[in-house]
Amino acid sequence: MLSVRDLGVAFGAVEPLSGVSFSVDKGETIGIVGESGSGKSLTAMSVMGLLPLIGGRITGGTIVFDGQDLTKLPERAYRKLRGGKIGLITQNPMTSLDPLKKIGPQVDDVARLHLGMNANEARARTEEILGTLRIPEPALICDRYPHQMSGGMKQRIVIAMALAADPDVLIADEPTTALDVTVQAQIIRLLDDLVKQRDLALVLITHDMSVVAQTCDKVVVMYAGRAVEYGPVEAIFDRPRHPYTQALIACIPRGLDDTARLTGIEGTVPTVINYPKGCPFHPRCPRAEAICATDPPTFSVEGDSAAACHFAEVAHAQPA
Amino acid sequence: MPNLLEVRDLSKRFSSGGGPFRKARSMHAVNGVSFDLPEGRVIGVVGESGCGKSTLARLILRLIEPSSGAVAFDGDDLLAKTPAQMRKLRARMQMVFQDPYSAIDPRYTLTRAVAEPFEVQGVKPARPMAEEVAELLEMVGLNPGLASSYPHQISGGQKQRVGIARALALRPSLLVLDEPTASLDVSVQAQIIGLLEDLRTELGLTYLFISHDLSLVKYFCDEILVMYLGRVVEALPDTAAPARHPYTRTLMESTFEPDPKKRRLIAPLEGEVPSPFDLPPGCAFADRCPQASALCRTETPALSSETGHAVACHHPL
Structure with missing residues (x-):
């Protein structure tokens, strides 16, 4: 239904988003997960064609919806689509x-x-x-x-x-972040039902891995403006192969079943102006080696999932 | 362990003045809350927005005056203290605030921010201030080289660390943590929680931990108080205790686990927290409760603890 390939976004000389790909079908929910500044909302704005409003432009890649490339769509035609065939739910009602x-x-x-x-x-x-x-x-x-x-x-x-307007695709940008937990559960349940009843394609943008685990079929993990790992939800939670995904899952307290200590990830999320060279995660990565600081990793594919890490082959078997 | 903090029947009522076009209204932000916090323990207070948890924190430190009730800190009745005595006592009971962005003066360097408690209390540290500040910054995992930076030059997680360093400056015994990680990213939240755990063991601190996040509270605390509209509805004696109050069970069921295999069909609670103004008689949760009876709508259930696991419900689970 909606397929984003290798999307890049720039504001003047800074490039906060590059190489983002994902696709979502009818009746399917995809989660885009990441911390603040990872580019998840920017991805939503790109799909909605709202970048010019905030002074950004698409530098590369395609956004294909219903057979047409939205990156080449004139504003007049976009206006029909936006809020029509593609609906948006924002964070703060x-x-x-x-x-x-x-x-x-x-x-x-x-x-x-x-x-x-x-x-x-x-x-x-x-x-x-x-x-x-x-x-x-x-x-x-x-x-x-x-x-x-x-x-x-x-x-x-x-x-x-x-x-x-009876949309085919719904983009929900942190739809429950401003709400209390019991209300969050209501809204998540509601979105879940809508996807099934109306055969919607839902793009759920969130910072919360628990929400992804509860609702999504597929997930894209983003870090510093890049997709670092993607795949079916079960596979990503079962065998996370990117150290960032592993750390992100380990950051969430699991209540009683798990007494493992929360350690967090050393350092902080980089901002657009100081994105690291090579792998964007290398300064915070426990298993980084020299190559990580110089060469951007390519995706290592395993089944339906893929991780952009030089050590993706061994990362799950031997977590750092 | 002796009780460091004893809270008895603490209440705070706010009223909004009436006027020519509006009736005066009153709300019970905190209503008859009692609990003991033994030295070295961590009690978590959990509830949704508007349940009175932050008001409770401020009442305990007497940052606002209670309408009724009593608070004893280390055996001292806080409400009998004069402002001057209170200020002295506050050196031993400190608070870490939710929003580190507004808790630190943007015009202060980190040195000045961390040294401010000494200034306010008129305490001179045993060694030069620069050394004291450097040690405090190191204690919270900050590079002392940051001492001359300003808050806008550091990240949110680092700011929260400064907030903790300020709270620790005068070596308190009690820390009241009011949603200390609510404005942080998950990876940074986990760092701060790890830091607070370490500090607790190193310095023998006692914590009152306020949060809306039940899984975090379960992870971090020894005992849990569940609040709903100003009242404690359940006091879980340990984190493994099953919920006895329907509201606690709902909170637990609304909390997702980060594991797609534990996906469950949520049967969400109907409705939302009602307005706290002029509450009807009876149990405040009755309108949303699946097992409410006629009794629940007329009589407010008292918090009773026959088994050491207190619950305020006419029909506990």
Whole structure:
């Protein structure tokens, strides 16, 4: 459905994103996981064609959706796609809703713009969608303002807006980060159900490996603007072959089943202006050798998964 | 071990003033909280936003005044202290804040930030200040060469380390940690948690650890208090204890494990935490609880602990 190949992004002379590839099919969820500054939100913005807004440009690669390369799509055509066939759910529902406009008209606008519906048709559709999102009394909610609703409810409205134009692909950028755990569980369950019922392709961007383990079919692990490992979720958690993926999994407390000490990863995530040469992870990597500081690693493929590490062949068998 | 901290029936009520267009409202941010923290233990306080956990932390250090109740620190009744006495005592009870970006003055060098507690308390360290600061920075895993840097020149994780160094400067016995890793990346969170574990053993510290992250609390703490809308609804005597309160069970079920094989069908709780203003009588959780009965809507369950595992529920699991 959506296939990104070797995507690179630049802002002037700095290149915060390079060599990112992934693909997602109908009824499938792919997780893009990484820490802050790893380029995961930038990937989302590239797919949405929003880079010019923040002064960035695509320097290479392709983004193929439904047979057409989006990197060559003129803005006018993009406008039809964005919020139409490709929906976006942002991290902070508090800022993606217009505080001065009632919920009903905000959601109606999507169907009016993208599906050419009249006001009555659009409202009927809005109420139907709110209903499928298990929002009680949709008609009443349509008459409310965002400030009268809780965080979880606002996030549902944002999801309703993304669904209103009947998209094929949904990009969710940290959809639950601003929410409490019990509400996070509700929203994750909701997204899961939507993927199955509507045969959506979902790109779930998150920093949380637990969310990936719970919901995704495939995962791309990003670090310093590059994909460092990708593959089916079971394979990546079972046999992580990139030291960064291994460390990222080891950073999460597992409650009682595991008493292993949390150690974290030495050092900090590099910023765009000081991306290391060679392998971007080498300054923090426990098994780095001379070659890691000079030569960028290529992907070593094993089955459906691949890791960009000079030592990927041995990394799982002998973790550093 | 003797109790370093004894909290009895501590409450804080905030009210918002009425006006010509609005009725006065009151909210019970913290409602009748009692617990003992023995020396050397780590108690975790876990709950969702608005449950009163941060207010509880501030009440314990008397950064805000409680509406009622008592706090004893090392046998001393804190509420009987004058401000001057309180300030002296605070050298022994320190807090690490959630947001290291706003906890340190941006115009201070790290040296000045770490030396500030000495200045405030009017304490002169036994050796030159520069040496003292260097040792504190090393203690929290920072290169003493950073001493003349400013906060904007270091990363978030390093800033949190400075926050911890400041808290440790006067060698306190109690540290209240208010979501110390909530604003950090996971790899850095794990570093800070590791550091806090080391410091606890090295310096014999006692921690009150406040967090919304149940798996982190389970990993880090000896005992867990679960809060919901200002009340402690359950006190888990150890981290292996099964949940007896339906809310605790929901929290546990909403926490995902980083293992795709342990994927489960989540049956999420309906609804969200209600507004804490003017709560109806009865159990605050009743509206979201799958086993609520008529009794739950009229009578507030008390925290009772016949088995050493306290729970405030009419129908415990």
